[in-house]
Amino acid sequence: MSELFGILAQAAAEPTDLKPLGIGLAIGLGAIGPGLGIGLIASKAMEALGRNPEAEGKIRANMILGLAFAEAIAIYALLLGVVIAFVL
Numbered sequence: 001m002s003e004l005f006g007i008l009a010q011a012a013a014e015p016t017d018l019k020p021l022g023i024g025l026a027i028g029l030g031a032i033g034p035g036l037g038i039g040l041i042a043s044k045a046m047e048a049l050g051r052n053p054e055a056e057g058k059i060r061a062n063m064i065l066g067l068a069f070a071e072a073i074a075i076y077a078l079l080l081g082v083v084i085a086f087v088l
Helices: 002-013 015-051 053-086
Strands: none
Touching: 015 053
């Protein structure tokens, strides 16, 4: 752990060395939420289909909409990583 603090302290003198760390954190942490969300959406949709197969059309439509919204958050995280890499 002390090695990490040493690396960060050394990098504080040279801020350009922290860019890859920022990119990795932005994309990595930005993908955790959507990944969990997509898993929960699919899990609950399969559970709902098992309980009520006649509602397959409505469940599928709502599931795809939810997946699209969750994936949009991951795309924003990727965009943030690109901005950090090329603009800042």
